[in-house]
Amino acid sequence: MSSLSVRATIVSALLLATLLLVWQILVQGTGAGPQQMDPEYARLVGATASQGKSAMPGPLDVGAQLWRHLSDPFYDKGPNDKGVGIQLAYSLARVLGGYLAAALVAIPLGFLIGMSPLMSRALDPFIQVLKPISPLAWMPLALYTIKDSAASAVFVIFICSVWPMLLNTAFGVATVRNDWLNVAKTLELSRVRTALRVILPAAAPTILTGMRISIGIAWLVIVAAEMLVGGTGIGYFVWNEWNNLSINNVINAILLIGVVGMILDQLMGRLQRAVSYAE
Amino acid sequence: MNVDDPFDPRATLRTTGCACGRHATAAEHDAAAPSEPPYRGLVEGAVMRALFPVDATRRRFLQAVGATTAAAALDHVFPIATATEAFAQSAPLEKKDLKVGFIPITCATPIIMAAPMGFYAKAGLNVEVIKTAGWAVIRDKTINKEYDAAHMLSPMPLAISMGAGSNPVPYTMPAVENINGQAITLAMKHKDKRDPKQWKGFKFAVPFDYSMHNYLLRYYVAEAGLDPDTDIQIRAVPPPEMVANLRADNIDGYLGPDPFNQRAVYDGVGFIHLLSKEMWEGHPCCAFAASRDFVTTLPNTYAALLRAIIAATAFASNPENRKQIATAIAPANYLNQPETVLEQILTGTYADGLGAVKKDTRRIDFDPFPWHSFAIWILTQMKRWGQIKGDIDYKGIAAQVYLATDAARLMKEAGLTPPTTTSKAFSVMGKPFDPEKPEDYIRSFAIKRT
Numbered sequence: 001m002s003s004l005s006v007r008a009t010i011v012s013a014l015l016l017a018t019l020l021l022v023w024q025i026l027v028q029g030t031g032a033g034p035q036q037m038d039p040e041y042a043r044l045v046g047a048t049a050s051q052g053k054s055a056m057p058g059p060l061d062v063g064a065q066l067w068r069h070l071s072d073p074f075y076d077k078g079p080n081d082k083g084v085g086i087q088l089a090y091s092l093a094r095v096l097g098g099y100l101a102a103a104l105v106a107i108p109l110g111f112l113i114g115m116s117p118l119m120s121r122a123l124d125p126f127i128q129v130l131k132p133i134s135p136l137a138w139m140p141l142a143l144y145t146i147k148d149s150a151a152s153a154v155f156v157i158f159i160c161s162v163w164p165m166l167l168n169t170a171f172g173v174a175t176v177r178n179d180w181l182n183v184a185k186t187l188e189l190s191r192v193r194t195a196l197r198v199i200l201p202a203a204a205p206t207i208l209t210g211m212r213i214s215i216g217i218a219w220l221v222i223v224a225a226e227m228l229v230g231g232t233g234i235g236y237f238v239w240n241e242w243n244n245l246s247i248n249n250v251i252n253a254i255l256l257i258g259v260v261g262m263i264l265d266q267l268m269g270r271l272q273r274a275v276s277y278a279e
Numbered sequence: 280m281n282v283d284d285p286f287d288p289r290a291t292l293r294t295t296g297c298a299c300g301r302h303a304t305a306a307e308h309d310a311a312a313p314s315e316p317p318y319r320g321l322v323e324g325a326v327m328r329a330l331f332p333v334d335a336t337r338r339r340f341l342q343a344v345g346a347t348t349a350a351a352a353l354d355h356v357f358p359i360a361t362a363t364e365a366f367a368q369s370a371p372l373e374k375k376d377l378k379v380g381f382i383p384i385t386c387a388t389p390i391i392m393a394a395p396m397g398f399y400a401k402a403g404l405n406v407e408v409i410k411t412a413g414w415a416v417i418r419d420k421t422i423n424k425e426y427d428a429a430h431m432l433s434p435m436p437l438a439i440s441m442g443a444g445s446n447p448v449p450y451t452m453p454a455v456e457n458i459n460g461q462a463i464t465l466a467m468k469h470k471d472k473r474d475p476k477q478w479k480g481f482k483f484a485v486p487f488d489y490s491m492h493n494y495l496l497r498y499y500v501a502e503a504g505l506d507p508d509t510d511i512q513i514r515a516v517p518p519p520e521m522v523a524n525l526r527a528d529n530i531d532g533y534l535g536p537d538p539f540n541q542r543a544v545y546d547g548v549g550f551i552h553l554l555s556k557e558m559w560e561g562h563p564c565c566a567f568a569a570s571r572d573f574v575t576t577l578p579n580t581y582a583a584l585l586r587a588i589i590a591a592t593a594f595a596s597n598p599e600n601r602k603q604i605a606t607a608i609a610p611a612n613y614l615n616q617p618e619t620v621l622e623q624i625l626t627g628t629y630a631d632g633l634g635a636v637k638k639d640t641r642r643i644d645f646d647p648f649p650w651h652s653f654a655i656w657i658l659t660q661m662k663r664w665g666q667i668k669g670d671i672d673y674k675g676i677a678a679q680v681y682l683a684t685d686a687a688r689l690m691k692e693a694g695l696t697p698p699t700t701t702s703k704a705f706s707v708m709g710k711p712f713d714p715e716k717p718e719d720y721i722r723s724f725a726i727k728r729t
Contacts, residue, residue: 049547
């Protein structure tokens with residue numbers, strides 16, 4: 001087993017090295033090469049136009065820029081220019097706000113749907129229609145009704161992370177083994193006690209699967225939402241750097257978004273393992 | 280009671296004696312010249328005096344605008360009920376911490392530079408200027424009161440007030456930000472197609488449907504005989520995406536705001552075909568806008584904010600200050616652009632993308648006065664292209680939205696020379712426009728949607 005993980009690590013490292021090498025080679029090959037132009041004119045245009053440098057940065061440029069970002073992540077130079085650490089913190093706060101609100105709604109409602117076949121059928125059409133709506137389609141409506149862009153972003157997170165949790169909770173609750181419910185009945189447990197002591201632990205792994213899917217979706221959506229409403233957050237950072245046509249900073253942001261998303265997923269994975277059980 | 284005529288700019292400022300100075304008191308003066316009727320009733324005089332409680336300021340204002348304009352303006356431009364405190368300089372500010380939204384383009388220069396260069400602070404305000412992603416968002420955030428005031432395209436307050444493209448909300452435009460400063464940028468592959476007659480089938484981008492850019496581009500191609508709705512394609516694209524789209528070959532060109540014309544040159548993806556000032560020297564572009572609600576409920580704050588913006592505009596109108604401004608607004612907190620790009624735009628010594636260095640100090644210029652005739656021209660184009668329909672009260676809307684009187688007074692205070700009328704004739708591509716005959720003007724075009 002340990003030799004397998006060592007080998008996997010080696011293959012990963014090789015893949016990364018190859019990728020970076022190919023990237024560097026591709027970037028060096030493009031661009032028009034040095035141009036013949038008046039030096040006074042050349043001073044007024046960028047390196048892409050005057051020296052024919054490729055507009056796409058190489059891995060070394062990106063690495064250097066990443067180092068600059070990570071060595072000073074919490075600077076604050078005014079409302080429109082903050083360090084990546086602060087931007088990520090804003091994004092995480094929005095994601096957690098919307099996500100926790102979604103959990104508070106989805107888990108109790110999921111229990112209700114899972115335990116009551118009537119409610120399950122009655123609510124099904126609503127869920128089926130609302131679930132596939134792209135979260136960003138809600139944005140104009142949210143901006144118009146909530147009249148606050150920060151709250152609108154949180155609402156969009158809420159509306160997109162509620163469905164996987166709701167459906168998984170309902171499914172987990174509905175598929176608890178009948179034997180266990182029958183035992184609870186024989187012991188004359190109240191409905192609330194059955195829900196908390198029997199159904200909740202039994203359905204916990206399924207519920208957490210839903211929560212894990214939801215946090216992934218929430219993190220996907222926040223970037224798009226922040227690009228739209230602006231102000232703060234890693235999505236705003238991407239937009240601001242796009243505005244400056246800085247591909248380098250955009251790649252930096254992409255890497256950071258990926259790493260944070262992975263960490264969130266791993267945390268939920270840990271939690272999921274903690275509540276799982278063998279039958 | 281002092282009953283001298285407050286509409287008389289020649290009135291002396293002595294508290295004793297009469298206006299002409301030949302009599303010991305005002306009463307004696309009136310008795311000596313009974314045939315001279317008071318210029319306006321005492322009520323109007325009281326309003327005038329309430330608007331400008333300091334005699335010296337009132338006199339400067341009247342000299343600047345003219346008594347007739349001032350009196351006429353009182354009727355509709357400023358709500359008389361709140362006028363009492365509006366421009367008293369010493370009046371306390373209702374709100375000191377303000378948020379002003381802007382789109383990161385050089386048109387917003389006065390709004391942006393007023394923060395790092397201290398113009399807001401000088402007016403006693405603590406203003407955060409917030410970068411915003413697009414025109415629709417800036418409109419919604421201002422309507423939602425997240426922003427107290429905002430940078431908008433000069434046709435937007437007209438469109439919002441009339442409910443074109445949004446719910447009607449009474450809007451005002453107390454000052455123009457910049458004049459000129461836009462350009463037609465074409466992809467490098469079109470460097471031999473400098474005649475617009477060769478542009479059939481081109482795809483163009485403009486920043487917004489309700490923008491000077493849209494109207495100027497339509498005007499330009501229509502003058503060359505192309506129908507902007509059928510012979511070319513025009514799409515609304517946010518300015519930063521214009522350069523990326525040009526590089527990706529999705530569009531053939533754009534009539535857009537700077538820095539993105541110069542940025543296309545800087546990155547070697549396009550060249551500047553024509554500066555907008557070559558079509559219409561002195562055309563308005565972007566504006567400082569606020570809801571009528573803000574103007575009426577926070578009159579002192581509004582006056583202080585407008586004072587700061589106009590002072591910044593006055594500073595920016597001096598070409599000697601432009602280099603310094605470029606340095607102030609280039610950082611990531613504001614425009615987030617290479618300083619040399621901004622310097623080329625603001626100083627007017629620029630690379631044209633085809634290997635030549637051109638010089639034109641009025642490439643972008645700053646003049647805050649919101650001419651009513653600008654509004655009327657914009658309305659004619661909105662009607663020409665079918666954005667608004669039916670009979671339009673051109674003058675009424677222009678006066679409601681473009682607050683020329685406030686601007687004139689504060690311009691004078693900032694050391695600029697405001698005009699004495701609110702309407703002027705001008706020419707667009709050599710064709711004269713008479714603001715008195717907007718309907719005739721629309722009818723005179725061969726290509727139109729009405």
